[in-house]
Amino acid sequence: MTSVVGKLVVLSAPSGSGKTSIAKAILQRFPRMTFSVSATTRPMRPGETHGKDYFFLTKADFQKRIASGELVEWEEIYTNFYGTLKREVDRALAHGNVMLFDVDVKGALSIKKMYPKESVLIFVRTPSVDELRKRLESRKTEDQSTIERRMARVPMELEAGKQFDHTVVNDDLQRAIDEVTAIVQKQVKFDAGKV
Numbered sequence: 236m237t238s239v240v241g242k243l244v245v246l247s248a249p250s251g252s253g254k255t256s257i258a259k260a261i262l263q264r265f266p267r268m269t270f271s272v273s274a275t276t277r278p279m280r281p282g283e284t285h286g287k288d289y290f291f292l293t294k295a296d297f298q299k300r301i302a303s304g305e306l307v308e309w310e311e312i313y314t315n316f317y318g319t320l321k322r323e324v325d326r327a328l329a330h331g332n333v334m335l336f337d338v339d340v341k342g343a344l345s346i347k348k349m350y351p352k353e354s355v356l357i358f359v360r361t362p363s364v365d366e367l368r369k370r371l372e373s374r375k376t377e378d379q380s381t382i383e384r385r386m387a388r389v390p391m392e393l394e395a396g397k398q399f400d401h402t403v404v405n406d407d408l409q410r411a412i413d414e415v416t417a418i419v420q421k422q423v424k425f426d427a428g429k430v
Contacts, residue, residue: 241333258337269327272286307345361406
């Protein structure tokens with residue numbers, strides 16, 4: 236059996252582009268892949284679990300971790316902090332694991348900067364900005380002011396996405412999942428049947 240070299244597969248996208256749905260499908264296709272659980276200070280949503288969906292931290296605890304250099308990347312978005320715990324990434328790489336990330340664009344670029352050889356960045360986008368707005372509104376998980384804040388970030392996110400290794404347009408979810416699967420297989424050198 237060939238040992239798998241540790242790799243960081245980083246998915247990023249404007250909110251509402253479908254990256255979380257794609258991430259869940261990729262984890263099903265590659266069951267031995269580890270999911271990078273982000274830390275956040277935002278409130279837990281119904282159905283979420285601490286340590287599985289996010290590490291839910293207080294703002295004081297999160298800021299303490301920033302000060303002590305325990306985060307690979309972090310950002311304050313919409314008054315809440317989000318970030319990736321360095322110990323989780325280092326542990327995955329040390330064991331030769333493949334870790335999947337679902338993070339914002341700035342976080343993705345920070346991961347690439349810290350782990351340039353180990354990471355592959357995949358930017359997911361909708362066919363158009365209008366389509367993105369429709370998807371955000373149809374989710375009915377945020378109020379209009381939150382949607383407007385998310386939309387205000389889109390130009391910056393699309394610009395940052397140009398620095399990614401791959402771009403996948405999610406105009407059809409199944410096709411986008413297949414495209415990300417193909418990228419993972421090529422980058423990580425394993426197939427869905429073995430992982």
